Amino acid sequence: MNVNQVVKRCEGLYEDLDFNAVKQWKVAAPGRKAIGYMPIYVPREIVHAAGMLPVGIFGGGDQLEVIQGDAYYQSYICRIPRSTLELGLTGRLDCLDGMLFPSICDVIRNLSGMWQIMFKGKYVKYFDLPQNYDDATGGQFYVHEMRTLRSDLEKISGKAISDQDLRKSISVYNENRKAVRELYAYRAQKPWQAPTSEVYLVLRAGCVLPPEEHTALIRDYLRETEKQSRPKRDNARIVLTGSFCEQPPLGLIKSIEMAGCYVVDDDFQLIQSWLLDDVSLEENPLEALSKAFLHRSASTASKYDVKKEDKGQFLLRQVKTRGAEGVIFAAASFCDPALLERPMLQEILARQKIPYTAFKYAENTGQMAPIREQAGTFADSIKLWSAA
Amino acid sequence: MSTATAKKAVLKEDSMWLQKEMINRNYHEVATAHASGRKVSATFVPGNLNELLMCFDFARRLPETDALQNGLRKKSGKMIMDAERDGHSEDVCTYVKADLGMMLQGDIGPTGEPMPKPDVLLLSYTGCFTFMKWFELVRQKYDCETVMLHVPYQGDGRVNPAMREYVVKQLKDKVIPTLERVSGVKFDIDRLRGYMKESVKAEEDLVGVLQTAKQRPSPIDGYFGAVYYIGPMFTAFRGVPEATRYYSVLRKEVEERMRAGKGPVTPDGDHPGEKYRLVVEGPPNWTNFRDFWKMFYDEGAVVVASTYSKVGGVYDFGFRHDPEHPLESLADYCLGCYTNLNFPQRIDMICRYMDEYQADGLLINSIKSCNSFSAGQLLILREVEKRTGKPAAFIESDLVDPRYFSAANIKNRLESYFQMIKQKRGAAQAVAA
Numbered sequence A: 001m002n003v004n005q006v007v008k009r010c011e012g013l014y015e016d017l018d019f020n021a022v023k024q025w026k027v028a029a030p031g032r033k034a035i036g037y038m039p040i041y042v043p044r045e046i047v048h049a050a051g052m053l054p055v056g057i058f059g060g061g062d063q064l065e066v067i068q069g070d071a072y073y074q075s076y077i078c079r080i081p082r083s084t085l086e087l088g089l090t091g092r093l094d095c096l097d098g099m100l101f102p103s104i105c106d107v108i109r110n111l112s113g114m115w116q117i118m119f120k121g122k123y124v125k126y127f128d129l130p131q132n133y134d135d136a137t138g139g140q141f142y143v144h145e146m147r148t149l150r151s152d153l154e155k156i157s158g159k160a161i162s163d164q165d166l167r168k169s170i171s172v173y174n175e176n177r178k179a180v181r182e183l184y185a186y187r188a189q190k191p192w193q194a195p196t197s198e199v200y201l202v203l204r205a206g207c208v209l210p211p212e213e214h215t216a217l218i219r220d221y222l223r224e225t226e227k228q229s230r231p232k233r234d235n236a237r238i239v240l241t242g243s244f245c246e247q248p249p250l251g252l253i254k255s256i257e258m259a260g261c262y263v264v265d266d267d268f269q270l271i272q273s274w275l276l277d278d279v280s281l282e283e284n285p286l287e288a289l290s291k292a293f294l295h296r297s298a299s300t301a302s303k304y305d306v307k308k309e310d311k312g313q314f315l316l317r318q319v320k321t322r323g324a325e326g327v328i329f330a331a332a333s334f335c336d337p338a339l340l341e342r343p344m345l346q347e348i349l350a351r352q353k354i355p356y357t358a359f360k361y362a363e364n365t366g367q368m369a370p371i372r373e374q375a376g377t378f379a380d381s382i383k384l385w386s387a388a
Numbered sequence B: 001m002s003t004a005t006a007k008k009a010v011l012k013e014d015s016m017w018l019q020k021e022m023i024n025r026n027y028h029e030v031a032t033a034h035a036s037g038r039k040v041s042a043t044f045v046p047g048n049l050n051e052l053l054m055c056f057d058f059a060r061r062l063p064e065t066d067a068l069q070n071g072l073r074k075k076s077g078k079m080i081m082d083a084e085r086d087g088h089s090e091d092v093c094t095y096v097k098a099d100l101g102m103m104l105q106g107d108i109g110p111t112g113e114p115m116p117k118p119d120v121l122l123l124s125y126t127g128c129f130t131f132m133k134w135f136e137l138v139r140q141k142y143d144c145e146t147v148m149l150h151v152p153y154q155g156d157g158r159v160n161p162a163m164r165e166y167v168v169k170q171l172k173d174k175v176i177p178t179l180e181r182v183s184g185v186k187f188d189i190d191r192l193r194g195y196m197k198e199s200v201k202a203e204e205d206l207v208g209v210l211q212t213a214k215q216r217p218s219p220i221d222g223y224f225g226a227v228y229y230i231g232p233m234f235t236a237f238r239g240v241p242e243a244t245r246y247y248s249v250l251r252k253e254v255e256e257r258m259r260a261g262k263g264p265v266t267p268d269g270d271h272p273g274e275k276y277r278l279v280v281e282g283p284p285n286w287t288n289f290r291d292f293w294k295m296f297y298d299e300g301a302v303v304v305a306s307t308y309s310k311v312g313g314v315y316d317f318g319f320r321h322d323p324e325h326p327l328e329s330l331a332d333y334c335l336g337c338y339t340n341l342n343f344p345q346r347i348d349m350i351c352r353y354m355d356e357y358q359a360d361g362l363l364i365n366s367i368k369s370c371n372s373f374s375a376g377q378l379l380i381l382r383e384v385e386k387r388t389g390k391p392a393a394f395i396e397s398d399l400v401d402p403r404y405f406s407a408a409n410i411k412n413r414l415e416s417y418f419q420m421i422k423q424k425r426g427a428a429q430a431v432a433a
């Protein structure tokens, strides 16, 4: 496959709101099960160790016509819960044997209860992630949450998940995260070779593909794109942040790039880079997953910063290590976590004299002109500023 | 007004005067805390650990009550706009913006006294992620110590031992040591037990008061009136003997009204007569509170039960603070607040209220800027209608943002809703005949 073919394949997966990839995976062997999860983070290793396919559900994008889902939400609630309900109500998620709703915000939390009522008979778990990062406290609670998930999945599959199964899955995901890190590092180094509109699609493929296959796909992409030399532009290097849940339409990512920005880091598919390094294979697997979460994971608006000094450090590191020149805050409209976090991060950037701009979007935003204009002005000002 | 009638009016509302005094005194205590060598804590209503904070002699601030009081005094609109001008999104919770706007305006509290910087922000909250961001924002501004108490959500509709253990452990290992360090006061568990004993008495009386609404006519309004009744319990007074006295006075007053066959007291005097009995879900609007309430009593509507009056503790299904197991009981308290219940539990609770309080219907007041309550309320509406066969209606407003209170719209909706109840009732009677 050449790079275009890889991207085409990812695009096909991204556009397929019927989740045929999941269905195909399920029919390939008898008794296979798939479990959906919503943003931002769940330990997919446990689902994988149960022999099941973890499936990332990131709303309906801009191609889905939301009719029934709208009847459940007022105009002042973000779009992802309504399009996710639409997916469910139109039978598109029937291929899932369960859904995980991680603790990220009140909307997803409430959706977990709605799912229990509206999709009776399906496994639903609200997956509570700790906001206390001591091993003996938050860690213990988190291990308990994971244990519950483990035993729930054992019941669904009818077979036990051994520690060895878990270790194997951790190792599979360690490899997947490694590939994602390579992809991010490559893009930061040569953003003209790996445009974010492509990188995004490659990552999104990880929502529906088994991790082993996804890892190979990332590496195919890296290998193939390197073969094709593409023009390098004098674009502004930016970190995009705030898009960790409801996703912007692909057109928006393209517009930012067309406006003269190279996205050198982002939080679109945070789950895939959430754990910052390899999870230990030596310890008890659930404890190893817990430690990785508590001590070595990404920061985001839904996660508590223990000290004032911690706020914004992750973003500053992203800016610094990726050699970014500015930050774009792109948040879904009505997204409380992202929009409440934003002024704090902006204050920190301002103190460091790092330029930023901010806008809101919805997953079905159609009008790109204002965003393209804003991103263009921002890119121009960065270039002027750095030339001065 | 003659002196005699004035005296009568005062006597009639003893509990209201008591409460007003308590609130004003608390604001004054907070305002003068630093001058008198006391430390100041700030915390939230749902899951507030008042008894624990008292063990460390803190003067206790509750930013939500500040926002609410500023809303009632029509000051919040400008505060919100100031916060928006300062870079806060128009999309986010207006309670937060009212608080930040108050800070921007020099931190003058609702009673006109300057509010001191809190010495500690106790991030103990249940059922709303915004709280976490709120205190992070305040911390960024004030640079004060923050301590987190993460309360897990009842995602499965129950509290499992690991959840309780997690909360207790945080209390022991994080919260109490931090409060000791900031206050310089050593924790004394017997002191905590003592406060809890007071809490239990007040809790009994509060439940007694709220449950009088099962009577016909109801002597109280379980929403507009109840927000006053829950005031001391949900804020800086639970565990204080004064609050115990308040609730015992209140209960006597309410029971007296019940015996006399009277309806609730409204700002315009006695309720004109109960025609519709409602259950209400969702917080009220504060900026136009009286106009809002009037739209109900003018039409003869009484709210017999509400979920909002359970945000700072669901006491009517049996929970009481337990002095024998103080920390576990604090954990259970936090875990059990209304906002920490999952959707099936919330719907069950509302259906139970509809039944036990013989309500004619459910009204949802959806708050524009409150995801915690609003996301999913339309499903609550459908489910409750389906399960009870009673009509439900939906109105929209905001807690403290006057821009989102459209009196004409709400009034129209309410009037047609009451018509609908009447028609349904007529139809039911016709069938029965």
Ligand code: SF4
Pocket: A078, A079, A080, A081, A104, A105, A106, A107, A108, A245, A246, A332, A334, A335, A336, A337, A338
């Ligand atoms: S977009 Fe924001 S508010 Fe909406 S569900 Fe996601 S995190 Fe929650």
Ligand code: SF4
Pocket: B093, B094, B095, B096, B128, B129, B130, B131, B369, B370, B371, B372, B373, B399
């Ligand atoms: S979102 Fe709602 S519950 Fe949360 S702080 Fe705001 S008003 Fe309160």
